[in-house]
Amino acid sequence: xxxxxxxxxxxxxxxxxxxxxxxxxxxxxxxxxxxxxxxxxxxxxxxxxxxxxxxxxxxxxxxxxxxxxxxxxxxxxxxxxxxxxxxxxxxxxxxxxxxxxxxxxxxxxx
Amino acid sequence: xxxxxxxxxxxxxxxxxxxxxxxxxxxxxxxxxxxxxxxxxxxxxxxxxxxxxxxxxxxxxxxxxxxxxxxxxxxxxxxxxxxxxxxxxxxxxxxxxxxxxxxxxxxxxxxxxxxx
Numbered sequence: 001x002x003x004x005x006x007x008x009x010x011x012x013x014x015x016x017x018x019x020x021x022x023x024x025x026x027x028x029x030x031x032x033x034x035x036x037x038x039x040x041x042x043x044x045x046x047x048x049x050x051x052x053x054x055x056x057x058x059x060x061x062x063x064x065x066x067x068x069x070x071x072x073x074x075x076x077x078x079x080x081x082x083x084x085x086x087x088x089x090x091x092x093x094x095x096x097x098x099x100x101x102x103x104x105x106x107x108x109x110x
Numbered sequence: 111x112x113x114x115x116x117x118x119x120x121x122x123x124x125x126x127x128x129x130x131x132x133x134x135x136x137x138x139x140x141x142x143x144x145x146x147x148x149x150x151x152x153x154x155x156x157x158x159x160x161x162x163x164x165x166x167x168x169x170x171x172x173x174x175x176x177x178x179x180x181x182x183x184x185x186x187x188x189x190x191x192x193x194x195x196x197x198x199x200x201x202x203x204x205x206x207x208x209x210x211x212x213x214x215x216x217x218x219x220x221x222x223x224x225x226x
Contacts, residue, residue: 003154032211034211034212036211036212036213038155038213040155044218045204045216045217045218045219046147046155046204046213046216047216048209048212048213048214048215051209051210051211051212051214052210052211052212057214087154089154089155091155091157091212091213093211096168097143097160097162097166097168098157098160098168098170099145099157099160100157101147101154101155101156101157102154103154104154104155
C-alpha cells in the first residue's frame with residue numbers, strides 16, 4: 001500500500017486561507033468516506049482535526065474544514081494563525097482494518 | 111481525561127526483540143479498538159497495527175510476521191511485541207485509540223532505535 005500523496009509544504013500569511021490536498025486511489029480515499037486529518041507539532045502527540053471526510057471533533061475550531069472528491073481529499077484552514085504552523089497528515093481507511101497515511105505537509109505561517 | 115502512556119522504547123541490535131507497552135486511563139479499554147502508529151526520523155506517520163475489541167489483529171505489510179499486538183483489558187494495557195527488528199523499524203511509536211475509523215487520542219510516543 002503506497003502513501004497517499006500530499007504536497008511536501010505549503011505557506012501562507014496570517015489571516016489567509018490555505019488548502020492541502022491528499023490524493024489516493026479508488027481503493028482507499030475513493031472507496032470510503034473514512035478520511036481523517038491530523039495536526040502534528042513535532043515532539044508532541046498528533047491531534048485529530050477531521051474524521052469521516054468532513055467532521056470536526058469537539059473543540060476543533062470551524063476554521064478547519066475538509067472535503068473529498070473522487071480520489072482526492074482536501075483540508076482547508078481559514079483565518080490562519082501562528083499556532084496553525086505544524087505538519088498535517090491525511091489518512092484513509094483501506095480495507096480489512098488497515099489504514100494508510102499521506103506523506104505529510106509542512107504548513108508555514110509566514 | 112483520556113491518557114495513553116507508552117513505554118519500553120530502547121536501543122536494540124538488529125535482529126533483536128522489544129516489547130512496547132501502552133497504559134491507558136480515562137476510558138474503558140475493552141470498549142475500544144487500539145492501534146500503533148510510528149514515525150521514523152524525518153519521515154511521516156505510518157500505521158503499524160490494529161487490535162479490535164474481540165482481540166482480532168491486523169498489521170501493515172512492513173511488520174507482518176514480526177510484530178504481535180495484544181491487549182489486557184483488566185490491566186488497561188496494550189502491548190506490541192516486536193521481533194526480528196531491522197534498522198528501518200527505528201521510529202517513535204505512538205499508541206493510538208480508535209474512534210470510528212479515525213484515531214482520536216494519541217500517546218506521546220516511545221523511541222525505538224535499531225542499530226549496531
